[in-house]
Amino acid sequence: MQPEMEQKKKSLKQRLxxxxxxxKEMLS
Structure with missing residues (x-):
């Protein structure tokens, strides 16, 4: 596994x- 890909996945998840x-804040 490439660490670079892991980092990209992590940042993508964080953005999501x-x-x-x-x-949620806008809905409430």
Missing amino acids: VLKNSLA
């Missing part, structure tokens, strides 16, 4: 989580 929490 951030988007999700932002959407």
Whole structure:
């Protein structure tokens, strides 16, 4: 496994989580 790919996956997941929490805040 390439560490570079892992980092990309991690940042992508973090961005998704951030988007999700932002959407939740806007909905509530």
